[in-house]
Amino acid sequence: MREQVAQLTAQLHEPGRAAEEVRITRTTLLGLPAPPAPKLPDHPAYQQIMAVFTAAEHPLRARQVCEPMDLAVAPNNMHNVRLKLKRLAGRGILTETEPGLFAQPRP
Structure with a gap:
């Protein structure tokens, strides 16, 4: 017991x-300590991309990023923007919620 x-x-x-x-x-x-914030590349295109995402209320694709940046929606432009979006996602500045769809990470 x-x-x-x-x-x-x-x-x-x-x-x-x-x-x-x-x-x-x-x-x-x-x-x-909090990890340092990822550094945005110096090229002005990245500043423009981040401005587009700051104004957006939902995830965006490369085509949707080209339009507010006043880039012609041409395959070459979309490819270049997509590469930049992938680079930003790789640095943790953006997230790729599904293939080809990017958004700012939620806190």
Whole structure:
């Protein structure tokens, strides 16, 4: 009977220990410095692309980015913009929510 009481007592203390470990982990993570923000490439086209995404309310494709940048919707222009969008996604400045569809990451 004492053995059962000891086992039940140990089981009662287990959630408290787990909660304490979670609290310690949370405190540790909150104390870590934030990673530096990714740096935007210097080329003016990237500034224009980010302005388009700042004004947009939904994810965009390369074609939808070309239009507000006053670029002709031609295969070469869309390809160049798509490459820039991929580069921005690779740096974590944009996210590719599905193939060819880009958005700013949500905080």
